Amino acid sequence: MNWQAALDSGRSATAEPTSGWTTALEAATREVFEVMLGIPLHAVSDAEPPLVADLTVMVGLSGQLRGVLSLHCTAESACLWVSRMLGTEQTEFGQNVRDGIGEVANMVVGSFKRKLPPGVDDNCMISTPTVISGSDYHLHALSGGEHVEVSMGFAGAPLWVTLDLRR
Amino acid sequence: MKNVLIVDDSSVMRKIIERCLRQAGMNLSKVHEANDGYEGLSVLQENAVDLILCDINMPTMDGLEFLQALATSEEARRIPVVMITTEGSEDRVYEALSNGARGYIRKPFTAEQLKEQVAPLLEA
Numbered sequence: 271m272n273w274q275a276a277l278d279s280g281r282s283a284t285a286e287p288t289s290g291w292t293t294a295l296e297a298a299t300r301e302v303f304e305v306m307l308g309i310p311l312h313a314v315s316d317a318e319p320p321l322v323a324d325l326t327v328m329v330g331l332s333g334q335l336r337g338v339l340s341l342h343c344t345a346e347s348a349c350l351w352v353s354r355m356l357g358t359e360q361t362e363f364g365q366n367v368r369d370g371i372g373e374v375a376n377m378v379v380g381s382f383k384r385k386l387p388p389g390v391d392d393n394c395m396i397s398t399p400t401v402i403s404g405s406d407y408h409l410h411a412l413s414g415g416e417h418v419e420v421s422m423g424f425a426g427a428p429l430w431v432t433l434d435l436r437r
Numbered sequence: 438m439k440n441v442l443i444v445d446d447s448s449v450m451r452k453i454i455e456r457c458l459r460q461a462g463m464n465l466s467k468v469h470e471a472n473d474g475y476e477g478l479s480v481l482q483e484n485a486v487d488l489i490l491c492d493i494n495m496p497t498m499d500g501l502e503f504l505q506a507l508a509t510s511e512e513a514r515r516i517p518v519v520m521i522t523t524e525g526s527e528d529r530v531y532e533a534l535s536n537g538a539r540g541y542i543r544k545p546f547t548a549e550q551l552k553e554q555v556a557p558l559l560e561a
Contacts, residue, residue, distance in 0.1 A: 305545035306453070355453055370449035377544045380523025384543070391526040398446075398494070 282307045285335045285394075287385050291418040291433060295339075298381035299431050302374060303424055311422040311429075323430075324348075324365075326409060327375035330397035334390050336417065337435035341375040341404065345403065347427035363403065372399035378431065412436050440464035440485060441558050444477040444503065445521070446493040450544075454490055454521060454551070460464040461552035462558065474498025478506055486516055488558055491538075493529065494520040504536040521546065 278418050287294040303311050323342040331337050343351075347365040352370030354361045361368050383391045411417045411434050418433040441458065451470045458465060468483055470476035473495040480486070489507075493500035500520055507513040519540035520533045524558045530541050540554040 305547055352449065356449065359504055366449055369447050373447050373450050373453075373544075376523050379542055380525060384525050393514045396494075396523070397474045398496075 277357060285390050286388060287387065288309045289385070291416070291435075292420060294385040295382060295418055295431055296420045296422070296432055298378050298385060299420060299429075301381045302377045303351075303422075304372065306374070306377065307351060307424065309354075309424060311424050314421045314428050315349065321407050322423070324359065325404070326402045326407075328400045328402065329375050332395050332397070333437075334393040335383075335386065335435065337412070337433060339375070339379050340409065340432045340434070341371070342430040343371075344427065347367045347424070348431060350425060350427055364382060368401045368403075372401050375399050382433075438464055439487040440467045440469065441465055441491065442469045442471060442477060442480055442484075442486045442489045443491075444471045444474065444489065444500070445493070446472050447494040448472075450492070450521075453502075456544070457548040457551045458555065460548040461556075463552070463555065474500065474503030474506065477503055481516075483514055488555065489516055489518040490521050490555070491518055493520055493524045501532060501536055504533065505525075506539060508537050519554050519558065521551075 275304055301313050303309070304378055324344040325342065327341045329339050331339065348367050348371040349360045349363060351374060352367045355370055379396050388392070416435040419430060421428065421430050423429070443454050445451050445454070455468045463495055469480045469486065471480050475498045479489070491500045491503060502523065504518060507518065515540040518537065519542060520538045521544060522543045523544045525543040533541055534552060539558060542550060
């Protein structure tokens with residue numbers, strides 16, 4: 271008998287929120303933006319995560335749920351969001367904006383974890399955020415894993431949140 | 438007028454917390470900042486503080502270790518500590534409260550949620 275396959279199957283089945291991955295991810299993202307920035311996100315139709323983004327923030331998940339949650343946006347959007355959070359205009363993609371966008375991703379993961387079935391949150395750890403910026407990089411999803419993405423917008427600035435889970 | 442210490446490894450989050458406290462009408466004299474638990478202990482050696490707001494996940498000395506360090510000092514253990522963190526699991530909340538935290542706020546939070554937890558502790 272293939273024990274590992276059975277264990278992995280069981281782990282994924284118990285970790286998935288009752289509302290499904292996509293709904294939970296979208297709800298978590300909306301919650302963070304509405305509470306911390308004060309403006310609801312709107313749906314973006316036919317938006318695809320860009321292969322090359324200005325900015326990607328990654329937060330790792332380990333334990334009962336293993337994978338990476340990533341937030342993708344433009345540097346301009348990041349400046350806008352952090353300006354809203356701090357109440358002071360951020361015109362440059364500097365330390366404040368990098369720190370702030372990392373916190374946004376961190377809070378999205380925290381909110382997402384709380385939407386998981388009872389007990390899973392306690393057994394799921396998160397890493398510190400990593401911010402990647404530039405114009406020449408590619409992100410590759412885990413092979414054989416599950417990929418979930420949601421696209422939304424805030425004040426005309428799009429964002430994409432992706433979740434790559436290892437089975 | 439009260440003195441507050443904010444311990445969080447994100448400088449932006451420290452500024453957001455201070456902004457929320459002031460938005461909520463808290464009467465603050467001085468807001469001290471620390472990047473982790475060790476820095477927080479250094480601030481407390483030099484300054485009188487009425488309330489501490491503290492993250493859990495931080496480098497070097499995390500929020501729970503910071504609570505344990507405070508408990509070893511007769512004077513420091515009297516300062517109320519409210520945890521502000523993305524870690525919202527029941528285990529973490531229990532661990533923080535059993536180590537002496539007086540409140541627990543999950544990020545994201547509003548100024549009103551912050552006020553609800555903080556105001557009674559500053560008025561006491």
